[in-house]
Amino acid sequence: MLWTIDFRDKRPIYEQIVSGIEDEILRGVMPPDEPLQSVRSLAMELSVNPNTIQKAYRQLETDGYTYSIPGRGSFVSNVAELKHIRQKETLQKIRVTVHEAKVLGVSDTEINEAVKGGLNT
Amino acid sequence: MLWTIDFRDKRPIYEQIVSGIEDEILRGVMPPDEPLQSVRSLAMELSVNPNTIQKAYRQLETDGYTYSIPGRGSFVSNVAELKHIRQKETLQKIRVTVHEAKVLGVSDTEINEAVKGGLNT
DNA sequence: CTAACCGTACTATTCGTGATAATACAGTTA
């Protein structure tokens, strides 16, 4: 596991797990059909209740990121389409944030510098 | 009041009120030293409990957006510095989101188009 | 076959927070 639980985070634990695994899948760190850690072993590793992991895995499956086979395990889906959806969401987020900056009185020059900074990181 | 409470919003009511008033202050809709609506009248208008408004007003004051005088009311602070802080936060958000898009495989061209869209809205 | 895994389901309980309700008090002002 690359990440850990942040207990100071206001978001619930199961949600942190969901977004953490979603990111790994979307970034290709976890390729399609690769098995996820089992519910019980991940619960041990993160020191949380197995039910919390189960809740996260259930949401990952209903959101299409994984598929589960009782008795075998949970596996990464083929997420090409989901990746496309996430790309569109991120572009929309950029539009909104840029507009927000402009409303706050930030100059176009400063905004473009920030964009350039994000592209080169 | 320009906005209303969205009961389908997952965020708590008092938080919606805080960010709503923060935005009005930062955008200059409410100029410094202008009185806010009283706790009780805003509670009536939004059909929520006065304690909820009180909680929102307390946070606005501790965050520096307003100052309160018992017996007189709550007033808008001089928020020039807060505005500057908010500007820097927004620029950082742009950097992070642009980077996120790039990691997802979005091309620089598409990103720049989104930025342009945000600037012209 | 069987033991040890897997996902899944269910109930019960604890805990924190948001929200409401009902007062109460001191300062301000027309």
Place this chain on the structure above:
DNA sequence: TAACTGTATTATCACGAATAGTACGGTTAG
């Protein structure tokens, strides 16, 4: 003085997150 302000306090309710314990059926390696 009456009608407003902000502020504080206590109690109660609802809901969701999280934990705990148990159980069931499918899979797989020995």
